Amino acid sequence: MSIRMKLLLSYAAMLVVPLLLLVLMALSLVFFFRGDLQNLQHFYESKAEGFEEDEFYHLIKRTIVQNPSLLADRHYLDEISKEISSKETYLVIRINGETGYASEGIRERKDFIASLPGFRKTNYREKTPAHFFENEYYSYIQNDILSAARQPVSLFLVTRVDPLVHLARQYFPLVLGLLLVVLIATHVLLTYLMSKNIIRPLRDLRNAAKLIKEGDLDFHVKVRGKDEIGQLGLAFEEMRDRLQQSIRIQMQYEENRKELVSNISHDLKTPITAIQGYVDGILEGIADSPEKTEKYIRTISAKAEEMDHLINELFLYSKLDLKRLPFHFEQVPIYAFLSDWAEELKFELDKIDVRFETDMDLDQGTYVLMDRDNFRRVLTNIIQNSLRYMDKKSKTIRILVSDEENIVTIVIEDNGPGISEAALPYIFDRFYRAEQSRNAYTGGTGLGLAIAKQIMEGHGGDIRASSTLGEGLRIIITMPIHIERGGKDE
Template identity: 60%
Template sequence: MSIRLKLLFSYAAMLVVPLVLIVLTALLLVFVFRGDLQNLRSFYETQIEGIDDHDYHQLINHTIARNPALVTDPGFLTTLSDEMKTGDQFVIVLIDGNPYFVSKAIQTRTQLISRLPAFHHSGYRHEWSTKSYGNEFFSLSQYDFVPKSGQSGSLYVVTQVQPLVYFSRKYLPILLTSFLVILILTNSLLTYFMSKSIIRPLRKLHKATRKIKEGDLEFQVGVGGKDEIGQLGVAFEEMRSQLEKSIRLQLQYEENRKELVSNISHDLRTPITAIRGYVDGILDGVADSPDKIEKYVRTISAKAAEMDRLIEQLFLYSKLDLKRQPFSFEPIPIAAFLADWADELEFELEKMRIRLETEIRLEASAQVLADRDQFRRVLSNVIQNSVNYMDKEDKRIQLFASSDGHHVRIQIEDNGPGIEREALRYVFDRFYRAEQSRSADTGGSGLGLAIAKQIMEEHGGEIRAESEYGQGTRILLLLPVRKEGDRA
């Protein structure tokens, strides 16, 4: 339910409930003091005519005092009874305890007649409280007199009381108190629930904004629901969570940047130091023969080439990391591609006395979507990493390729020194070398496998490393098989 509807319903309830209670209280008072609505109408009618209940009682008292003979006159009693019956009032006259006159409407109420109070003395008047006679309630007004015959007589004005009216009269204080309590509770509960559903969430949001302003993001907003404030709370929590992640990522980037600068400085310092040393050697005359000078110059050239390769790899990794390296994907028959690449690789490895063993179990029709140049770079980086760490006399690299129908599985395995278990999870991190001395002569730049991982992820593939220390390392490449309808 929206806040707008909540406010409308709550304010409507605050107005309607008290009005209903006021009307009920008014009706209750009518029942209490007039009996029912018909009696209220009769009350106004009798007020207009100049006769009401009080006048009846005065009339009876006056008649008994001035002319008691009328009290035993059937005609007078019949007229009085007819006038009083509109107010559910009836007349009963007992002479010596025996019924002398009974209004026609209650002649059948024998239980009422038999239980009327006894004669006390002439001039005695008493208002009896409402009592139950069978299933009906009546109130009595007793007037005792002595007629000319000298007998004892009692005139009773019997008023029929409705059960609801009797109950209302009896429990009026409790009812009024209950209505007041209900009214107070209604407004209190409405105020409480409105506070709970609107004010409390707003306070939580205000508290959350203060925490964010102070830089504290390690908390949860804790405001939910389906109304507007609940939706605002959910959106606020999402914003806080994204902001927290963004700040953490920014801190991580800053840490990575510092590490990158440190690694670049270290890797560039070594060849620069070597270049400066050889240049100083030439300038100082240490290279005193043409052969030495040529050797120094060639060394300087190699170190410069090393720096150039390092800078090129740094630039490539940076573009891959920022998703700015363009890729040209195309369907590639992977079996033919691997066969051609293996032939070229075998020729190069023979120069380094490294034996290449290949086993390609792929159908000729199997294809993958890949960027030829970038995927070739992945394979070259993996091979270069194996070559850099070769330490056996019988140097061997094995290439296996197969497919399960969903992925092409390419496995490159060497018999090098292997990687320790603790270091295995870091091999795809940038600038990581198992050879911590960071010598380019043995470990390369430390970016090869990190670049390979970035390229494989851009291809929708995966790269893994398995190794047994002292036995060798296995690199596994997984590429999705191209299905019919896949676009380049």
């Protein structure tokens, strides 16, 4: 059974059950106050709204009406008046147009007694509805008879009616009708609101599920509210958003894979072409002397090494990208490590006439957590990148090291051609070269800085670049300090 049908049945029950209870309550009240259900019809047929035709009227009818001589028995009349006064009912007797008797509670209301109608005819009986007289409601039953002396007599049983009772009885059908209208309108409105708050959001979720099934994720699930439906809508929107991001990442991975294959093919083609050319030269006899043959073979070997280096770089980058390269971390005194590395680097740079400067403003008791070999690869790749593109006669590389706020900062500067501001954000992308035309001249795999970035991310550090075109490039490496000054954990 659908949720909509369940809601409709539940609200139908909410409508029917109160109505049945209302009817049962009304019948119970009628039975309680009237004694049986047969008098229900008389309740509306009677015009005397405030007076109930009970044993008092029958007593008077059986005594005074059947024995008119009792009209002169004042003691008997007082007894009857006293008995019926408990329900604020009074006896008024008019004989031959004059008031012969009036009960004590109504005796002072002479104006009201005078307003009572005159004698109509023998055995005349009439019930009158309640009417307003001097701020009070009265109803009465008139019964006309003849006295023992054959004089016209009008007997009146007058009842004082409570205004609230009068209004309740007078407007009971209207109030009951309005109650039913309000009850029905309330349930209809409640059903509409609940349908709006439950059925519509569920319908929106169903439509959203259809769109996702069809592969359309460019939409937003708008389900408001903090109830279960609203929480379901938020979870559904989060699922849609993550699925869309996952598809976008997958598409990006596919695009990167195609780009990677294209770049690998391009970078491998050059040395393979050269190797094929030199092999053909040897086979065709172009290398017609031992010296030439040796030169061709050495060139083939160099190109093969270049291909091997490229393949190794690709293999390393792939493992880093897939998080499959294990890092062997250890606590390393960063000052001593950089000093040893800088000393080795200076020895190599002096051979190629590159000026090397260091400035290490660093506490010797500062330790970092690193994988020595992989971090050395980061520094080596940065230096090789700088050397590869240096175009000035006087070449300079500068290393600046400092620690501040639990961070070690290593800056490697060169005085090369620099990189344009537009190209700067991409230098850590794989196979990116700011000037593609220089690739054949400078060499390189285009993976050095990309590998450096992956390694630094694995160390929980960061690497970024800044440059001024024509003045040089600055690579900034930051790493968190692990142990400092006396071996206290940070």
